[in-house]
Amino acid sequence: MLTNYLASQNNQRIMQQAKIDKFLENAEKSGSSWGKSNPDALKWK
Numbered sequence: 001m002l003t004n005y006l007a008s009q010n011n012q013r014i015m016q017q018a019k020i021d022k023f024l025e026n027a028e029k030s031g032s033s034w035g036k037s038n039p040d041a042l043k044w045k
Helices: 002-029
Strands: none
Touching: none
16 A cells, blocks of 8 residues: 555656656747846846
8 A cells, every 4th residue: 555655645646757858858949048147137127
């Protein structure tokens, strides 16, 4: 029972990480600067 619970928790973590990885991958492909350092981001225009 505990083994199943731990496996389930681990799978959820893996799926969550996969979603994050896919999101970042798509953001890079679309030319988004999300998640990249941007030295101008905090400067007042």
